[in-house]
Each structure stands twice: as C-alpha cells, then as structure tokens.
Amino acid sequence: AAMEQANPRAGSARNRKVVLRDYISRAPREDDMALVDGGAVPLRVPEGAAGPAVLVKNLYLSCDPYMRGRMRDFHGSYIPPFKPGSVIEGLGVARVVDSTHPGFVAGDIVSGMTGWEEYSLIDKPEQLNKIQQSDIPLSYHLGLLGMPGFTAYVGFYEICSPKKGEFVFVSAASGAVGQIVGQLAKLHGCYVVGSAGTNEKVELLKDKFGFDAAFNYKEEPDLTAALKRYFPEGIDIYFENVGGPMLDAVLLNMRMHGRIAVCGMVSQHGMTDPAGIHNLFCLVPKRISMKGFIQSDYINLFPQFLDYMTKHYKDGKIAYLEDMSIGLENAPAAFVGLFSGKNVGKQVVCVSQETF
Amino acid sequence: AAMEQANPRAGSARNRKVVLRDYISRAPREDDMALVDGGAVPLRVPEGAAGPAVLVKNLYLSCDPYMRGRMRDFHGSYIPPFKPGSVIEGLGVARVVDSTHPGFVAGDIVSGMTGWEEYSLIDKPEQLNKIQQSDIPLSYHLGLLGMPGFTAYVGFYEICSPKKGEFVFVSAASGAVGQIVGQLAKLHGCYVVGSAGTNEKVELLKDKFGFDAAFNYKEEPDLTAALKRYFPEGIDIYFENVGGPMLDAVLLNMRMHGRIAVCGMVSQHGMTDPAGIHNLFCLVPKRISMKGFIQSDYINLFPQFLDYMTKHYKDGKIAYLEDMSIGLENAPAAFVGLFSGKNVGKQVVCVSQETF
Numbered sequence: 001a002a003m004e005q006a007n008p009r010a011g012s013a014r015n016r017k018v019v020l021r022d023y024i025s026r027a028p029r030e031d032d033m034a035l036v037d038g039g040a041v042p043l044r045v046p047e048g049a050a051g052p053a054v055l056v057k058n059l060y061l062s063c064d065p066y067m068r069g070r071m072r073d074f075h076g077s078y079i080p081p082f083k084p085g086s087v088i089e090g091l092g093v094a095r096v097v098d099s100t101h102p103g104f105v106a107g108d109i110v111s112g113m114t115g116w117e118e119y120s121l122i123d124k125p126e127q128l129n130k131i132q133q134s135d136i137p138l139s140y141h142l143g144l145l146g147m148p149g150f151t152a153y154v155g156f157y158e159i160c161s162p163k164k165g166e167f168v169f170v171s172a173a174s175g176a177v178g179q180i181v182g183q184l185a186k187l188h189g190c191y192v193v194g195s196a197g198t199n200e201k202v203e204l205l206k207d208k209f210g211f212d213a214a215f216n217y218k219e220e221p222d223l224t225a226a227l228k229r230y231f232p233e234g235i236d237i238y239f240e241n242v243g244g245p246m247l248d249a250v251l252l253n254m255r256m257h258g259r260i261a262v263c264g265m266v267s268q269h270g271m272t273d274p275a276g277i278h279n280l281f282c283l284v285p286k287r288i289s290m291k292g293f294i295q296s297d298y299i300n301l302f303p304q305f306l307d308y309m310t311k312h313y314k315d316g317k318i319a320y321l322e323d324m325s326i327g328l329e330n331a332p333a334a335f336v337g338l339f340s341g342k343n344v345g346k347q348v349v350c351v352s353q354e355t356f
Numbered sequence: 357a358a359m360e361q362a363n364p365r366a367g368s369a370r371n372r373k374v375v376l377r378d379y380i381s382r383a384p385r386e387d388d389m390a391l392v393d394g395g396a397v398p399l400r401v402p403e404g405a406a407g408p409a410v411l412v413k414n415l416y417l418s419c420d421p422y423m424r425g426r427m428r429d430f431h432g433s434y435i436p437p438f439k440p441g442s443v444i445e446g447l448g449v450a451r452v453v454d455s456t457h458p459g460f461v462a463g464d465i466v467s468g469m470t471g472w473e474e475y476s477l478i479d480k481p482e483q484l485n486k487i488q489q490s491d492i493p494l495s496y497h498l499g500l501l502g503m504p505g506f507t508a509y510v511g512f513y514e515i516c517s518p519k520k521g522e523f524v525f526v527s528a529a530s531g532a533v534g535q536i537v538g539q540l541a542k543l544h545g546c547y548v549v550g551s552a553g554t555n556e557k558v559e560l561l562k563d564k565f566g567f568d569a570a571f572n573y574k575e576e577p578d579l580t581a582a583l584k585r586y587f588p589e590g591i592d593i594y595f596e597n598v599g600g601p602m603l604d605a606v607l608l609n610m611r612m613h614g615r616i617a618v619c620g621m622v623s624q625h626g627m628t629d630p631a632g633i634h635n636l637f638c639l640v641p642k643r644i645s646m647k648g649f650i651q652s653d654y655i656n657l658f659p660q661f662l663d664y665m666t667k668h669y670k671d672g673k674i675a676y677l678e679d680m681s682i683g684l685e686n687a688p689a690a691f692v693g694l695f696s697g698k699n700v701g702k703q704v705v706c707v708s709q710e711t712f
Contacts, residue, residue, distance in 0.1 A: 077641045247636075262639045262640055263640070276631055276632015277632050277633045280599065280618070280633055281599070283646065283648030284618055284649070285433045286434075286648065287647075287653065288647070288648050289647040290639065290646045290647070291645040292638075292639030292640040292641070292643050292644050294640065294641070297643065
C-alpha cells in the first residue's frame with residue numbers, strides 16, 4: 001500500500017476476487033461462490049483500453065437481494081445474469097487509483113457498480129457517482145444514501161402517494177429498505193407497523209426506528225389475524241418486500257383505495273410463493289392499486305433525496321443500522337445470510353478502509 | 357294491463373318473483389333460485405311509505421357476474437349480500453307505474469337497481485336514471501349504455517392510460533364489458549386481441565367487433581405461448597376479466613410499464629384460482645401497475661360516456677351484441693349460464709315489453 005501510494009501508476013497488486021461458480025435456481029449457498037486469486041493487476045488503466053476507464057480500489061461492497069436474480073440463467077430481466085467463472089458485480093464504494101476519464105482523478109471516492117474483488121477496472125465510469133466526503137460513514141452510500149435508501153424514498157413518495165394519518169405496513173422492515181420506509185412514513189405523519197423475523201429485530205423497529213408497532217411474523221400462526229390486530233381499521237399503504245403468504249394476508253386487510261408498492265425481489269420467480277397468491281380478488285371491491293417499480297427510473301430525484309436524507313440523518317430524525325462483515329473472503333456468507341434474515345440492518349462488506 | 361293503464365293507482369296485479377333460496381359458496385345453479393308467487397300487489401306506492409318511492413313495472417333485467425358475490429354469506433364487500441327468501445336485486449330497465457317522488461311520473465322509463473320480479477317498489481328512487489327514449493333499444497341501457505359499457509369506458513380510459521399504437525389484450529372479450537373495451541381500444545388506434553371460450557365467439561370478435569385477432573383459450577394448451585404468438589412484442593394493456601392461469605400467462609407477456617385494469621369479479625374469492633397466481637414477481641422488473649376499479653367511483657363521467665357511446669353506436673363505429681332470454685321464469689338459467697360462458701354477448705332477461 002505504501003508503494004502504491006507513492007506512485008500508483010507504477011505498481012501492481014495481487015487481486016483476490018469472488019466469482020460465481022455456476023448458475024443456480026434455488027436459494028444461494030456460500031459454495032455457489034468462490035474466492036480466487038486473480039493474479040497481479042497493474043495499478044493503472046491499461047493503455048489499450050477501448051475508451052476512458054477508471055481503476056479503483058474497492059472499499060465497501062453492498063449485498064442486495066436483487067443480486068440473487070443475476071445468479072440464474074434467465075436473460076429476460078432488466079439486468080443481465082452474472083457470468084459463471086467471472087467476478088460478481090455489485091454496488092460498492094471505492095477509491096480511484098487511476099483514471100483516463102476526465103471526470104475522475106486518483107484519490108476520488110466514488111460509488112457505483114463495481115466488482116467483488118480488491119481492484120476493479122471500470123469501463124463505464126460515467127455510471128459512477130463522486131462522493132463528497134463528510135462526517136457520514138462512506139459505507140452509508142450503499143444504504144441510507146444509496147440504492148436502498150433511494151428505493152425507500154421513491155417507493156414511498158412516488159408510488160404510495162402517502163397522506164398524513166394513513167396506516168402503513170412494511171414487511172422485512174428492519175432491512176436496508178424497510179427501516180428507511182418506516183421512518184419516512186413516521187416523518188410524514190403516518191401510523192407505521194413493521195414485520196421482521198426475530199424478536200431482536202422487532203425491538204429495533206420499535207426502539208431504534210420509531211415504528212408505532214412491530215411483530216415477529218414467525219411467531220404468528222395466522223398472519224391475517226395478526227394484521228387485523230395491528231390494523232383494526234385496515235391498511236392504506238403496504239410496502240411489499242416479501243410476497244407469499246404475507247401478501248395474501250395483507251390483501252384481506254387492505255382498506256378502500258389502498259396502495260401496494262411492490263419493491264421485493266425476494267419472491268422473484270415465484271420461488272417463495274409455492275402456494276401462489278389467492279386473494280387478488282380484493283383488488284376490485286377495494287379499488288387497490290399495486291405497482292412494481294425500480295428506483296433507477298426516478299434518478300432525476302436523486303439529488304433531492306441525498307439532500308433530504310443527509311439533513312434528516314444529521315438532525316437525528318432518521319436512524320440507520322448497518323451490518324458490516326469484514327474482509328472480501330466473508331462476502332459470500334454475508335450475501336447468503338440475506339435470504340435467511342441473518343443480517344440485522346443493511347448488509348455490507350468492508351474490503352479495505354484505505355480511503356487515502 | 358288495460359285496467360292498469362286506465363287507472364294505475366286503483367288496480368292491483370299478481371307479482372311473480374325470483375328469490376334466492378340460500379347462500380352458496382360454489383358456482384350458482386338454477387335451483388339456488390326459485391320463482392315464487394308474490395301475491396297481489398297494489399299498483400301504487402303505499403300511503404304509509406317512509407319517504408318518496410316509485411312503483412315500477414320491470415321490463416328488462418340484467419344478468420351480471422358481480423351478482424354471484426351477493427349470493428355468498430360475506431358481508432365485507434362493497435355491496436351487501438342478498439337475503440335468502442327475498443327477491444334477487446339487480447339492474448334493470450322499468451316503467452314507472454306510480455310515484456310519490458317529484459322527479460318521476462307514471463310512464464317514465466328508468467334504469468337502476470330493481471328486483472327480479474314483475475313489479476318493484478323502489479324506496480331509493482334517487483338512484484334511478486330517467487331514460488330519454490330514442491331509436492336505441494331500451495335493453496341496451498343495461499349494457500352498451502349502462503353499467504357494463506361504463507365499466508369498459510372507465511376501465512379503458514381512466515385506468516389503462518392508453519396510447520395510440522399500444523398492444524391491448526382483453527379476456528372474456530365477447531362479454532358485456534369485453535366487447536366494448538376492444539372496440540374502444542380499436543377506436544383509440546391500439547392493436548387489440550381478445551380471448552373467448554368458443555370458436556363462434558372468436559369469429560364474432562374478429563368479424564363483428566373488429567378485433568385484430570382473437571383466440572379460443574380452451575384450445576390453447578399453453579396460454580403463455582399463445583400470448584407470445586399473438587403479442588411477439590408483448591402486451592401494454594391487459595383488461596382483466598378472468599384471473600387464474602390467464603393472468604399468470606399475461607404477467608409473463610407484459611411489456612415494460614404495462615398496465616392491468618382489474619375488472620373481473622369472476623375469479624372472486626379465489627374460487628377460480630385454485631392454484632393461485634405465481635408470476636407477480638414480474639411486476640417489479642417490468643414496472644407493471646395493476647389496479648382494481650369500480651365504475652361507480654367515476655359516475656361524474658357518465659354523461660360524457662352516454663354521449664360518446666350513443667354517437668359512436670349511431671355512426672356505426674361501435675357494434676353491440678346482446679343475448680336476450682324471454683320471461684322472468686328464465687332468469688335463473690340465464691344468470692347461471694354466465695359462469696359457463698353460455699351467453700353470446702350481454703345477457704339480459706325480458707320480463708315485459710309494455711313500455712306504455
């Protein structure tokens with residue numbers, strides 16, 4: 001690292017990487033990925049590159065549920081699958097080591113799509129965002145100030161059309177997106193209940209994130225009755241992260257003109273809905289609207305989101321909880337843990353803290 | 357009838373009625389209803405009535421799928437269930453025999469909620485619409501110019517946000533609502549395909565209603581493949597009347613930013629979805645919105661709808677097909693036929709043609 005700092009264009013470094021072994025069609029396991037030695041990489045953008053590029057040292061990597069979809073051999077989605085044998089791609093925070101793009105210089109801290117490895121050569125640097133360093137931890141740009149936070153912001157304000165005093169339910173509520181949705185709803189003057197899968201998370205929802213109530217869905221034999229208990233007058237807004245039996249129970253408990261923002265990729269491909277959804281008939285008499293969305297369609301709102309979140313976080317109005325694994329070698333386990341709810345808060349991996 | 361005409365306030369008449377025997381939780385059968393003799397009714401509004409009322413002679417009754425929901429012992433819907441032993445309620449066209457409401461006089465032709473009987477005393481006459489007689493058949497006020505036509509109009513224009521050139525799919529397309537949705541979509545410059553359950557109906561869709569294509573869903577072993585064949589570029593708008601496996605196949609064939617207007621009450625209570633809906637995961641990557649609606653929420657648009665339909669029908673731009681059963685005694689069979697697709701076009705029952 002010392003040599004690299006002195007003359008980054010001159011050195012090289014060993015590059016470990018996490019690759020996908022092969023496509024899967026079940027829930028991911030640790031051994032679907034492998035940590036491999038990628039050999040020595042020169043610490044500069046190769047001279048023969050097709051266009052402007054940026055070489056970065058990865059600092060923090062984000063583990064997100066949508067990535068499971070990229071592990072399947074399914075090419076009809078909005079984002080292509082990973083390539084077996086190749087490095088896993090994901091969002092990250094990184095430091096620029098070398099750049100042939102006029103927008104970036106060595107030392108810049110950026111966020112954007114990178115690789116699960118120590119150094120990445122990024123050939124579409126225009127998708128990177130330069131981070132203005134502040135007193136907010138850099139890794140928060142993968143959650144509170146990044147894609148999950150923006151998903152919460154767009155989903156709540158643009159899809160749910162919330163009104164003060166409405167009843168809001170959030171599933172997977174302690175996760176990266178859910179914890180923020182709930183807090184935005186509280187700031188908006190809504191009554192907010194969240195569900196999570198452990199009693200520890202339920203306590204966090206109430207104590208740290210200020211939800212009005214929360215429950216452990218694993219301890220409820222009848223989800224419909226549980227929701228009826230928490231929402232005797234029904235649910236106006238459901239922020240859908242999970243699908244399956246929870247969605248069916250919610251449909252029975254929705255109010256007239258209710259809105260469901262469908263964010264969840266966890267029930268992708270029906271894999272967590274083996275029994276199917278049976279209560280869609282509720283859509284008609286209750287005039288419910290259900291809308292799938294992807295945050296990137298609203299990217300023009302990103303600057304206002306960043307201002308809003310930064311201000312409210314600094315003012316102590318929004319709390320944020322992150323679950324950090326240390327070391328690239330622990331990235332596969334961290335990712336796999338998402339699907340059994342092991343993480344408490346937004347799951348990230350620290351590859352390096354060398355921000356200088 | 358002669359006496360009634362001479363002095364309607366003086367006479368009386370025998371009143372046959374169709375009653376619901378008991379609540380059901382399966383598809384309706386003819387013997388769930390019974391034709392009973394309601395005895396003699398005086399042909400005037402009783403003097404001790406609680407408020408203004410109207411006595412009508414029923415001319416045409418409407419058989420609509422939503423009525424099945426009222427045959428169940430389920431009180432959580434937007435409309436209460438029928439009462440066992442009491443007359444079936446439904447939309448109809450009727451002639452006013454006597455009125456104590458200032459808005460109606462004997463001889464007026466009205467449409468609105470009435471009973472499946474020869475004479476009905478209507479104690480909420482404010483819900484009745486006076487029909488201006490024209491050269492359009494009166495019974496069309498139960499379809500083309502009534503609730504089904506308005507459902508099509510509202511669903512297509514207000515829920516589907518159609519754009520010229522978009523790809524539109526309509527299920528149950530030869531039914532009361534579907535036939536009109538398809539024609540509105542054609543008038544709007546869309547490409548329209550419909551599905552129906554017999555080859556005769558498929559021919560009607562193409563020949564009479566001007567759909568670009570149509571298919572018999574019962575002859576398609578793979579609905580997903582069938583839709584792929586008819587919509588190689590995918591579906592922008594789905595007008596949902598049926599639920600079940602068709603909805604699952606549509607979800608896989610929707611385009612980006614597609615819209616699903618959920619109108620269908622046929623799959624109410626999941627009874628026609630025994631396997632459930634498995635493909636809702638498509639909502640997210642395709643940014644699909646799915647919205648249930650009920651026409652009465654848009655009642656302020658009714659006058660413009662009536663103008664539009666009347667004009668286009670008279671200009672020969674919209675065709676309409678009605679399936680009329682003659683005689684109150686045939687009403688149960690006509691209604692039951694809806695659920696096996698026996699009717700070809702909008703199902704009505706003619707009780708009487710005495711419009712004078």
